[in-house]
Amino acid sequence: MKRWFLLAxxxxxxxxxxxxxxxxxxxxxxxLSGTIQEAGYVQPHGWVRLKSGGKTWIxxxxxxxxxxxxxxxxxxxxxxxxxxxxxxxxxxxxxxxxAERITIAGKTTELR
Amino acid sequence: xxxxxxxxxxxxxxxxxxxxxxxAATPPALAMRGHAWLYPAVEIVHIAGFAVLVGAVxxxxxxxxxxxxxLPVRLLAQYLLPWSVGSxxxxxxxxxxxxxxxxxxxxxxxxxxLKLALIAVAGLNALAFxxxxxxxxxxxxxxxxxxxxxHAMLSLLLWLAVIAxxxxxxxx
Numbered sequence: 154m155k156r157w158f159l160l161a162x163x164x165x166x167x168x169x170x171x172x173x174x175x176x177x178x179x180x181x182x183x184x185l186s187g188t189i190q191e192a193g194y195v196q197p198h199g200w201v202r203l204k205s206g207g208k209t210w211i212x213x214x215x216x217x218x219x220x221x222x223x224x225x226x227x228x229x230x231x232x233x234x235x236x237x238x239x240x241x242x243x244x245x246x247x248x249x250x251x252a253e254r255i256t257i258a259g260k261t262t263e264l265r
Numbered sequence: 266x267x268x269x270x271x272x273x274x275x276x277x278x279x280x281x282x283x284x285x286x287x288x289a290a291t292p293p294a295l296a297m298r299g300h301a302w303l304y305p306a307v308e309i310v311h312i313a314g315f316a317v318l319v320g321a322v323x324x325x326x327x328x329x330x331x332x333x334x335x336l337p338v339r340l341l342a343q344y345l346l347p348w349s350v351g352s353x354x355x356x357x358x359x360x361x362x363x364x365x366x367x368x369x370x371x372x373x374x375x376x377x378x379l380k381l382a383l384i385a386v387a388g389l390n391a392l393a394f395x396x397x398x399x400x401x402x403x404x405x406x407x408x409x410x411x412x413x414x415x416h417a418m419l420s421l422l423l424w425l426a427v428i429a430x431x432x433x434x435x436x437x
Contacts (some may be wrong), residue, residue, distance in 0.1 A: 161359035176437055196297060196366065197435075216302060 157176065170251045174265075177241035185210060185250075186237035192230035194220070201230055203238065212238050213251040215264040225262040234258075270348035285368035297366035304366060307359045314355030315431070319424045321349040322391075329409045336403045338409070376437050381428035387423040388418055 167238030199214035214220060217227075230236075240252035254263050288294060297304050325345045329334060364371055371377045396415035409417070 193297060193298070218305075 160207055172207070174241070174251065176244055178244050179241045182239065182253075183242060183250055184237065184239050185212075185245065186235065188263070189230060189232055189236055191232060194230060196228040201231050201236065203236060211246075211249045211256075212240065213249065214255065220262065224260065225257070225261050229257050229260075277285075281282065282369060282373050284373040288365050289366040293362055294365035301310060304419045307362050309356050311359035311363060314352045314359060315428065317352035317401055318349045318356055318427065319348040321352070322424055323421060326417040326420045329413050330421075331408060331414075333406055340404060342399070342402075371434070374434055374437060375431050376434040380427055380434060381424055383427045383430060387420060387427065390423060394420070 163226040184202060189201045189208075190209060191202040194217050197216055199217055199220055200254050201212050201214065203210045203212050214225075215223075217254045220226075234257065237256045238250070238252040239254050239263045240250045243249040243251070252264050254261055256262075297307065323343075325342060327333070328338060328341050333341075364377075380406075394413065394416035398410050398416065401410075405413070
């Protein structure tokens with residue numbers, strides 16, 4: 154009895170060993186280029202609203218601290234600037250994608 | 266887990282979206298999103314508070330389930346349970362700040378709503394225990410009565426589920 158529930162407790166805690174990309178569909182990678190309409194260099198994840206072709210995407214980036222330490226500073230995400238991103242579409246939100254990497258002014262930053 | 270205002274949240278009822286958007290635009294929510302280390306610092310406070318809360322509750326539940334029988338149940342309750350109640354001083358304000366930072370998303374997040382519901386059920390379970398079998402704890406024999414053990418088992422499972430929801434709400 155005691156052993157059983159300690160095991161159950163262990164199973165319940167290890168079940169959370171996920172990673173945060175499961176809500177995005179890695180089987181359908183996207184490469185988008187466009188204009189930054191709006192940007193948030195914010196916690197817990199930065200983001201840009203990227204107008205690419207006829208569609209405007211919300212592109213989820215990385216936490217600001219990670220972007221900063223990898224050389225993607227706040228002013229590089231300037232409104233009106235161009236960016237290209239490689240990433241995966243959200244499984245349910247049709248206009249949201251999470252970027253694996255972003256290229257701005259020839260500089261590519263890994264975001265994972 | 267993304268954009269916050271001015272990006273409108275998807276899902277949820279219109280009323281909920283309104284007050285969530287309002288909350289996400291308040292100065293504390295703006296500070297949480299805009300400040301470099303505030304968000305992670307508040308997360309640390311929230312998790313440390315939860316460690317005390319669930320740690321104290323779990324140690325007491327395990328005693329009721331039969332571990333450490335040499336320790337008097339009521340004495341242990343008097344020591345442990347004030348810690349779990351006091352830890353709310355860390356858990357609640359930090360949780361409110363974390364919620365405010367991403368209110369539109371979280372208000373429509375099923376795992377977050379499940380977490381709140383589980384906390385409510387865990388609270389009711391604790392009330393039922395203290396208003397029920399615990400009243401006769403002074404007269405328990407070496408083994409707690411079955412209803413007391415049932416509440417203790419439920420408590421452990423509920424709080425584990427709350428922790429799981431807290432972790433997993435970032436992944437849905």
